[in-house]
Amino acid sequence: MAVSGWWWGLSLCAAMLSWQAWQWASWWAIFEESDFARSIPLGNRQRAPGFSLAEVPSLAGRIVLITGATSGIGLQLAKVVARAGAVTVLGYRSEARGQAALDQVYHVAPNASASLLRLDLSSRRGVEAAAAEFARRFDGLHVLVNNGGIAASLGPRLRFSDGVEECFQERRVNYLAHFQLTLALLPLLQRSAPSRIVHVSAAAHRHAPLHSSWLSLASINDLAAHSIHERYGMAELAQLAFSNELHRRLQRDGHADVLSNAVHPGIVATGLLTANVQDNYGPLLGRVVGPLVRLRNKVLAYEVADGALTPLYAACSPSLRTGGGYFVPIAQPWRISHPLGTDKEFGRALWTFSEELLARPGEEEIRST
Numbered sequence: 147m148a149v150s151g152w153w154w155g156l157s158l159c160a161a162m163l164s165w166q167a168w169q170w171a172s173w174w175a176i177f178e179e180s181d182f183a184r185s186i187p188l189g190n191r192q193r194a195p196g197f198s199l200a201e202v203p204s205l206a207g208r209i210v211l212i213t214g215a216t217s218g219i220g221l222q223l224a225k226v227v228a229r230a231g232a233v234t235v236l237g238y239r240s241e242a243r244g245q246a247a248l249d250q251v252y253h254v255a256p257n258a259s260a261s262l263l264r265l266d267l268s269s270r271r272g273v274e275a276a277a278a279e280f281a282r283r284f285d286g287l288h289v290l291v292n293n294g295g296i297a298a299s300l301g302p303r304l305r306f307s308d309g310v311e312e313c314f315q316e317r318r319v320n321y322l323a324h325f326q327l328t329l330a331l332l333p334l335l336q337r338s339a340p341s342r343i344v345h346v347s348a349a350a351h352r353h354a355p356l357h358s359s360w361l362s363l364a365s366i367n368d369l370a371a372h373s374i375h376e377r378y379g380m381a382e383l384a385q386l387a388f389s390n391e392l393h394r395r396l397q398r399d400g401h402a403d404v405l406s407n408a409v410h411p412g413i414v415a416t417g418l419l420t421a422n423v424q425d426n427y428g429p430l431l432g433r434v435v436g437p438l439v440r441l442r443n444k445v446l447a448y449e450v451a452d453g454a455l456t457p458l459y460a461a462c463s464p465s466l467r468t469g470g471g472y473f474v475p476i477a478q479p480w481r482i483s484h485p486l487g488t489d490k491e492f493g494r495a496l497w498t499f500s501e502e503l504l505a506r507p508g509e510e511e512i513r514s515t
Contacts, residue, residue, distance in 0.1 A: 184474040185349050185412045186446045196477030197459035199226065199451075205462060206231035209287050209338070211280065211331070213237040213265060213324070214294025216247040218416035219346070222454040223291060224251050227462065228258035235280070237265035237294060267294050267323035270504060277330035286338035287331055289461050292324035292385075293346045321384040325500045328392070332404075339403040344460040345389040347408050349474070352483040353379030358492050361499050363506075383484050384496055386472065390482075391493030393470035405469035407460045412475035413446055414453030448475060 210227045214220040215236035228234040228251050236251070238244030244262045251260045263280055266272025280287070328343060335341040353375045354360075360380060365371060372380070389408040396404050447453075452475070459477035460466060472487075474480040486492040 184478070184480060185410065187412075187448055187452075187475075193476075193478060195455065196473075197455050197463055199455075199458075202226060202230050202458065202462060203464055204231050207233075208289065208462075209233045209235070209284055210289040210291070210461070211235045211237065211263065211287060212291045212293055213267065213327070216240065216243040218450055219411055219414060219454045219457060220291070220293045221247050221250065222450050223293070223458060223461070224260065225254050226454065226458060227289075228255040228260050230462070232259075232289075233284070234258060234260040235263050235284075236260065237263050237267075237276070239264070239266050239268075265294070265327075267327075270323075270326060273323050273326045274330070277327060280331065281334060284334070287334040288338050288341045289344070290328065290331060290335060290342070291344045291346065291457060291461055292328065293344075293457065294324075321381045321388065322500060322503060324385070325388055326504055328388075335404050336401050339401065341404050342461055343389075343392065343404070343406045344457050345385050345406070345408040346457055347385040347389075347410055347472075348382045349410050349483070350375070350379050351382035351386050351487060354383040354484055354486070355380070356485065358486060358495065361492075361495055363503065379484075383487055384500075386482055386484075386487040387489070387493045387496050388500070389472075390470055390488055391490075391497050394490070394493070396469065402469075405460075405466070407466070407469055407471045407473065409456045409460050409473045410475070410480070411453040411456050412448045414450060415447040416450055416453070452476065 205227055208227075208231075210232045212220050212223050212227075212235070215224045216238050220236075224234050224236050224247065234251065236244060236247055238247065241264075244264075248260060248262055251258055261283075263276055263283075264272075265276040324345070335343065355372070355376060360366065360372065366377070366380065386408050389406050393406040396402065396406060455476045456473050460471075460473055463477070472480055472482050482488055
């Protein structure tokens with residue numbers, strides 16, 4: 147009798163453990179298909195990388211412009227394409243940082259053809275001046291990587307001289323400035339085809355409101371109407387929708403050899419991300435924030451070299467032959483989580499709205515609290 151009771155107890159424990167294991171397996175399967183899992187190395191551990199540095203082709207004779215190229219992913223991209231022989235142009239805002247970045251490029255690629263382009267993404271005039279200067283210096287453009295911008299902030303918001311709230315004007319993907327820059331350089335890209343446009347976005351696009359009523363100047367400048375995560379998502383979503391709408395227009399107008407694709411590089415341990423976490427949570431966590439950031443970067447973030455592989459894939463992989471895609475780490479095609487990201491009507495409305503914003507007269511900077 148005692149043996150029988152022991153046996154049934156053991157069987158019950160085994161059944162409970164099996165049930166728990168099944169639950170964990172189910173939860174893990176759901177996690178692996180989430181946007182967050184696609185953003186971190188842990189979530190991609192069973193997926194072979196879709197691209198590597200060994201697959202970077204010769205880029206001799208190709209002209210590549212990278213915005214936000216003074217640090218992080220942008221600088222890593224500049225180093226790689228310069229080593230591959232591309233005429234590499236680094237967009238910068240700070241002259242000192244620009245020169246330091248250029249020195250790093252020449253350190254890893256002494257025979258490179260690399261130069262700087264002053265590009266102030268916070269100003270329409272700055273973007274206009276940069277596009278005009280680029281067209282004066284170069285007779286073509288084969289790859290444009292829209293990478294530059296700033297990270298989210300929980301502190302006071304700044305509306306730039308264009309009167310557009312910072313989160314929409316200059317997010318990490320810097321939507322409005324990159325919309326303007328892309329259109330200004332599009333004739334060069336079309337004349338230089340086959341060519342590519344890479345829009346660096348993020349999985350955070352899923353945080354944008356599900357409705358499109360926020361697509362107005364009053365809404366994006368209304369700081370009380372949307373949380374920082376929603377505003378971040380709105381800018382990321384705009385970049386994705388722009389990439390897809392541009393792809394549709396290029397196809398329609400007979401420029402299918404100009405590829406427009408969007409990428410999410412993942413959570414990457416760049417100085418930008420680290421500084422952003424420290425700025426946002428440092429006052430709350432104090433001295434603890436530094437060790438926590440380092441732990442987060444170690445456990446959840448890609449190294450910069452790995453984070454740059456997905457944008458690099460979209461910029462130069464010979465196996466990529468179509469536009470209108472969205473790629474996540476490492477160089478894997480993925481769905482756009484937000485329904486407006488691929489919505490044609492929203493894409494057209496966003497395009498019109500963006501043109502209207504750029505046509506507005508400039509205003510003085512206004513700091514909001």
